[in-house]
Amino acid sequence: MTAVAPTGAPAEDGADVAPTFTEEHEELRTTLRRFLTDKAPSEAVRRSMESADGYDPVLWRRMADELGLLGLALPEEYGGFGGGPVELGLVLEELGRALLPSPYFATVALAGQALAVSGDETAKARWLSAIADGSLTGTLAPAEENGSWHVEDVTAEAVPGGSDGDGDGDDWAWRVSGTKMFVVDGHSADLVLLVARTGTGPRMFAVAGTAPGVTRTRLETLDPTRRLARIDLDGAPAQPVGPEAADATAYLRRVTDLAMVALAAEQAGGAQACLDAAVEYAKVRVQFGRPVGSFQAVKHKCADMLLKVEAARSAAYHAMSVAAGISEETTAPVSAAAGGTRALSTAAAVAAVCCADAYTHAAKENIQIHGGIGYTWEHDAHLHLKRAKSSEQLFGSPAMHRRRLAGLVGITAPEATKGR
Known part of the structure; x- marks a missing residue:
């Protein structure tokens, strides 16, 4: 698995980087979506979230053994497939669509990426192979x-x-x-x-x-x-x-940015699922002798959702490409602070804002378009809203990311970016 090749290198001024997906990427997306549709439908999601473990260990093993998802974005020398933030983002986008309860985000997107960019060969050799084969969660x-x-x-x-x-x-x-x-x-x-x-x-x-x-x-x-x-x-x-330097602040900020990019990809997938569900229901729900999707108010809701979802996906893909470009061009990722880290931080902040707002908006509108049934426990609409609101605060609120972005682009002083 090779990472997507960005059309431009990450620049200190945050120059545009357009994602280019290969046939292999599209096949990954199609295969995973088919797998989740078959193995993790709504009923399975509910069983997993109510179980003692909080996920399905059997499905976890299949994700590792049959699809190789746990090692997809990890280096080949540690049992992975040599992918990066783009491949990881595509997987998380599909997992977000399915709302799959799984340690994948914590293990691969958080712990796995933190180890992979640490520059610490001892730590990578000790734990990455176990993450890649599914025997270790982190x-x-x-x-x-x-x-x-x-x-x-x-x-x-x-x-x-x-x-x-x-x-x-x-x-x-x-x-x-x-x-x-x-x-x-x-x-x-x-x-x-x-x-x-x-x-x-x-x-x-x-x-x-x-x-x-x-x-x-x-x-x-x-x-x-x-x-x-x-x-x-x-x-x-x-x-x-991580680095042997006394102060690992630069490394830790890099890890945080990569985590934000991963979460943004997952949020983009969840937002798309809400849009798809709302549009499908608007087509089949009949009111006053006609589908509710034919009413102007519902059309406007769906159109607004589409704009926000497309913007969120673009922001997430851009951030994934910036992260991939830095990873490919930096042999010692920890020292990237002098190169593309500012571009990554900016892209991550934009993606965090856009994807959080889009997911929450789409989840709320999905419930509105479904009407009464959208408020019931049996329908999945409330699960997406709960995931959207939880993810919105996981790494800091959108308001905090806006303040951080303002500091990164020079609108405010950097210290003004602190806080929730």
Whole structure:
């Protein structure tokens, strides 16, 4: 699997990068959509979201073994297929359409990407192969009580010293204490990558989900298809991940941008599903002797939804291409701050705003067009609205991303971008 070739290199001024999808990409999209339609219909989604695990382990194995989805965007030398943000985005777009409850987003889009761009060969060799073959689940945990993903807001602390965590020498000879909140699939992840402060600056650390000193609590959340957790750490054994530099702020911001791009792709898929459902229902629902889609008010709703969904998809694809271009051109991704990182941050912020707004708007309008049936538990419309509202706040609100974007393009001072 080769990544899409952007038509232009990422530039410091955020020059346009147009996505170009190959036949292989389109075949990936078609195959996955067919697989999800067959194996993960609405009934299966509801069974999974109500189960103890929160997902279907059998389907997870099939995603790994039959489709190779878990290694699709990971390097070939670690058992992956050598794809990147574009391939990952296409998968997430389809998973978002299907509302599939799965650790895929947390494991591959969050933990997998964080490891892949870390420049840490030891960490990559240790965990990426297990992620690629489906034997290890992971997640990323930067946020704390205020929900912020800003590195500057981290209060968890890591200190060196103490005995190792699992008998593998001194790999786990750091200790992390603090609380991480709103951790995607944090209740069940085998590996937790978290951000903590050290004496010289923030760094990424790996902690085993079942390590001593780790207490995990599942949170009651709006979206039943995506589970979040609170993780309390009390001297938990940890291993540093990422650049050896004392302050890994640039690396951590890169990881955050990639996570935002991945979420935007998923939101674009969910928005498209809402549009498709609304249009289909407007065709078949008859009122006053004619389909409701023939009424001007409903036509306008559908047209407005289409404009927002198309804009969201364009923003997501652009961000995916910028991320792919930087990955291809940078042999040491952690040092990309001087090259295309500003372009990636800008594209990620635009995608975060457009895709969050489009998904929430489409989910609300889908319920409106369905009328009374759209409000019932048996219909999937409410599940999309809950996913849309939950995702809208996952990495910060659209208002926060707008403030960040204003700082990136020079409208406001960069410090004005903090906060939810």
